[in-house]
Amino acid sequence: MPITQFDAVKxxxxxGPQEIYLSKDQVRTYARTCGxxxxxxxxxxxxxxxxxxxxxxxxxLSLAMLSRLVTDWIGQSGARLARLGTTYRQxxxxxxxxxxxxxxxxxxxxxKRVEIDVWIENEDAERLVIGTASIEFx
Amino acid sequence: xxxxxxxxxxxxxxxxxxPVNVSAEHIAKFCTAIxxxxxxxxxxxxxxxxxxxTIVAPPxxxxxxxNGRHFFTHVPRFGSAGFDAGKDVEFVAxxxxxxxxxxxxxVKEIYEKTGRSGSMVFVVVRSTxxxxxxxxxxxxxxxxxxxx
Numbered sequence: 001m002p003i004t005q006f007d008a009v010k011x012x013x014x015x016g017p018q019e020i021y022l023s024k025d026q027v028r029t030y031a032r033t034c035g036x037x038x039x040x041x042x043x044x045x046x047x048x049x050x051x052x053x054x055x056x057x058x059x060x061l062s063l064a065m066l067s068r069l070v071t072d073w074i075g076q077s078g079a080r081l082a083r084l085g086t087t088y089r090q091x092x093x094x095x096x097x098x099x100x101x102x103x104x105x106x107x108x109x110x111x112k113r114v115e116i117d118v119w120i121e122n123e124d125a126e127r128l129v130i131g132t133a134s135i136e137f138x
Numbered sequence: 139x140x141x142x143x144x145x146x147x148x149x150x151x152x153x154x155x156x157p158v159n160v161s162a163e164h165i166a167k168f169c170t171a172i173x174x175x176x177x178x179x180x181x182x183x184x185x186x187x188x189x190x191x192t193i194v195a196p197p198x199x200x201x202x203x204x205n206g207r208h209f210f211t212h213v214p215r216f217g218s219a220g221f222d223a224g225k226d227v228e229f230v231a232x233x234x235x236x237x238x239x240x241x242x243x244x245v246k247e248i249y250e251k252t253g254r255s256g257s258m259v260f261v262v263v264r265s266t267x268x269x270x271x272x273x274x275x276x277x278x279x280x281x282x283x284x285x286x
Contacts, residue, residue: 020173026171029170029171030171030172033167033168033170033171034168034202035202035204058222059222059224059225060198060201060202060222060225061172063198063201063225063227064172064174064196064198064201065172065173067196067197068172068174068176068196068198078189080229081229082229083227083228083229084197084198084225084226084229085225085226085227086224086225087223087224088221088222088224
């Protein structure tokens with residue numbers, strides 16, 4: 001559920017989970033749109049030559065999906081995403097289901113700021129990407 | 139292994155990129171690429187009633203601007219394989235259609251870490267993203283991981 005106002009946010013509130021089937025076409029579209037048109041992001045054979053298990057998603061796409069998880073949750077509340085930090089622990093491989101999730105770890109009433117942990121899991125519940133986000137209310 | 143590099147490298151800005159013109163079409167393509175359907179980013183009429191009064195780009199659009207072709211010739215690689223290890227982004231102001239975006243980057247930090255898989259060297263590149271009014275729209279710390 002999107003949030004409405006700062007006072008309604010509680011530690012432990014959850015974002016998502018959003019389950020997404022990340023297709024190879026989606027990854028290629030991202031890579032081409034963003035000038036990252038290199039083999040590791042566009043074709044399995046080329047990626048294997050670089051020692052990867054197959055095509056992977058750019059870190060920036062993972063960042064964009066986690067950013068969207070947060071802005072979906074912000075909804076029409078007027079809050080803004082002020083900071084997002086990501087760590088790419090393992091490659092995100094397309095043609096698999098991934099799950100985006102998050103939860104509120106801290107609220108700062110003086111600054112109307114909310115701190116959130118976010119992450120992307122694969123089908124084996126391994127956290128491929130982890131991150132933290134801050135949102136601020138006006 | 140000690141990391142060996144010229145300390146004069148830290149903090150030095152090698153170049154500012156040529157401006158990239160942002161159009162509503164450019165933003166719409168980006169939204170398609172990330173599966174974004176929020177009308178604040180895609181629909182002029184809905185965006186007019188939103189907090190910015192116009193279409194703005196989704197925050198993560200700020201990380202799509204590339205360094206100049208020559209930037210990485212200045213950055214020590216410490217080995218062959220370079221991987222994107224993560225980013226820390228501070229979103230300062232929205233990017234709007236009509237903006238002309240430039241990037242200036244410097245090496246912020248170089249450090250070594252030993253993990254289960256052996257030694258890794260991290261190079262942190264800090265980029266400042268500005269619009270045509272010299273307003274900062276984002277600060278990005280980008281961590282590159284290399285195996286020496």
